[in-house]
Amino acid sequence: MIIERLSREHRNVEVLLSILERELEIFDRSGRPDYEVIRAIISYFEVYTEIYHHPQEDLVLAKLEIRDPAAAKKVGSLALEHQKGSQRLRRVAGAIDAVLADREILRDSVDNIIRDFIEHERRHIMMEDRDFFPAALKALEPQDWTEINSALTSCEDPLFSDAAEETFDAVRALILQLEQEAEAERH
Ligand SMILES: [Fe+2]
Ligand SMILES: [Fe+2]
Numbered sequence: 647m648i649i650e651r652l653s654r655e656h657r658n659v660e661v662l663l664s665i666l667e668r669e670l671e672i673f674d675r676s677g678r679p680d681y682e683v684i685r686a687i688i689s690y691f692e693v694y695t696e697i698y699h700h701p702q703e704d705l706v707l708a709k710l711e712i713r714d715p716a717a718a719k720k721v722g723s724l725a726l727e728h729q730k731g732s733q734r735l736r737r738v739a740g741a742i743d744a745v746l747a748d749r750e751i752l753r754d755s756v757d758n759i760i761r762d763f764i765e766h767e768r769r770h771i772m773m774e775d776r777d778f779f780p781a782a783l784k785a786l787e788p789q790d791w792t793e794i795n796s797a798l799t800s801c802e803d804p805l806f807s808d809a810a811e812e813t814f815d816a817v818r819a820l821i822l823q824l825e826q827e828a829e830a831e832r833h
Pocket of ligand 1: 700728770774
């Protein structure tokens, strides 16, 4: 079930955002965050949201536009929001690269860039959970879901498979493990 999967992914993303926030707090206290964890989270977002999560949402929204244009209008342009999210993510990646390369970058700007990303992602997820998913569940017909499913699988994209889900699970598990190790080292 597509919406169930997308919601589950939102919960996973929320966990990663909290971890990123915790690392950022260490950075703010002039400590050394675990950059391996931060980099892993960035890569996860790069692969997972841009290639896996967003395309599915775009397909669902396209159907909602047909079934319930008013509800779709309330959701707004996901494509634009996703695009802005990618830009924010690239700024995060750039800021972290600059810190690691010892380039001149103000701690304040790094903090702003990462905070801005976390905040927008949370707001975006909240909006989708509140406005988008319930509207889609209500308005889409069984045949719409069948069509979306076959659009996702017909391209035989290995990303849309159980194996892909397992890979994402493994990456998340690795991030959690790294975070726990970093946490243990700090104490
Ligand atoms: Fe989205
Ligand atoms: Fe989403």
